[in-house]
Amino acid sequence: MTHEKVLVTGGAGFVGSHLCEALLREGRSVTVIDDLSTGRWANIDHLKRDPHFRVIMASATERALVTEEVARHDLVYHLASAVGVKLIIEQPVRTVETIFHGTDVVLNACARYHRPVLITSTSEVYGKSERIPFREDADVVMGPTSKRRWAYACAKALDEFLALAHHYQSHLPVYIVRLFNTVGPRQTGQYGMVVPSFVRQALSDRPLTVYGDGTQRRCFCSVHDVVDGLLRLPANEAAAGQVVNLGTQEEISILGLAERVIDLCGSRSTIDFVPYEEAYGAGFDDMMRRVPDTRRAAELIGWDPAWRLDDIIQEIAGLADRPAPLLADVVRG
Ligand code: UDP
DSSP, rough: OOOOOEEETTTTTTHHHHHHHHHHHHTTEEEEOOOSSSSOOOGGGGGGOOOOEEEEEETOHHHHHHHHHHHOOOOEEEOOOOOHHHHHHOHHHHHHHHHHHHHHHHHHHHHHHHHEEEEEEEEGGGTTTOSSSSSTOOOOOOOOOTTTTTHHHHHHHHHHHHHHHHHHHHHEEEEEEESEEEETTTOOOOOHHHHHHHHHHHHTTOOOOETTSOOOEEEEEEEEHHHHHHHHHHGGGGGTTTTEEEEOOOOOEHHHHHHHHHHHOOOOOOEEEOOOOHHHOOOOOOOOOOOOOOOOHHHHOOOOOOHHHHHHHHHTTTTTSSSOOOOHHHHHH
């Protein structure tokens, strides 16, 4: 099934801009709706000369506009969202409202015109679950509502419920992706993401800020692998109505990550341990481990992430001296 005309909300964001590039490379025409709240014009500036690329600077919560645009397209990717733990902690009202309202508007428009839609959710939805690796059908363990971090997870979980409800009630083809820590070029450390922050600190020989004791662990997945999954899921109707994890299983502690970044960047940086309260304010809850079970993505679309952490860090730092795996290798390899 080919979806020629594709609408991408949040297309000026980090993941969105890589997705737009890949869609254009495949010969599709792409319209972006983005209000540049966390996205940046610079992320898509290089695409603007492409006659098949169009940008509408607006919020995905604008119902009339979104409905009109959905009607004109064959496939919708809804990526517009508040992102980053720092932003979520600092602006909780905006987080909850924009996430849920935007998804409601997009899903309603897709239901009206019966357009397939992929929405990006998050591994935060698993909350504090300790049942590693996280399976899509496992119970989630949410923290208390007094801890603002969980507002993001709950808003995204509600998005998932709403998408699945549309699938149930009107057979709307919805594809729900839970993204794990996704990293790559163009990601900004502005909203707290650890890899771009560490790389920037290392390249300027400033201390790397490890929050807590650095024993918390994460799996970092290249945005190129993630985009490959995002491209392929809606091409398989069997994936409709399912929640699918996209992430790697290569796990590293945050202290280990700091050491790896310093080493790969040939940096003279030291490591500063910063208490969570100092980084995020009082009452912050972190999760110690977060590893995806990716069997569903493997079964549905043969997804198998190709990028290793060292290559990912080198690409972000602009140090890659050999081409990292091409998307084509990842897809068909
Ligand atoms: N972190 C850190 N230093 C930073 C930014 C983040 O030690 O400058 C930690 C953060 O507390 C978390 C991990 O790195 O344990 C990953 O943080 P990020 O915000 O990238 O993603 P999260 O997994 O929390 O969504």
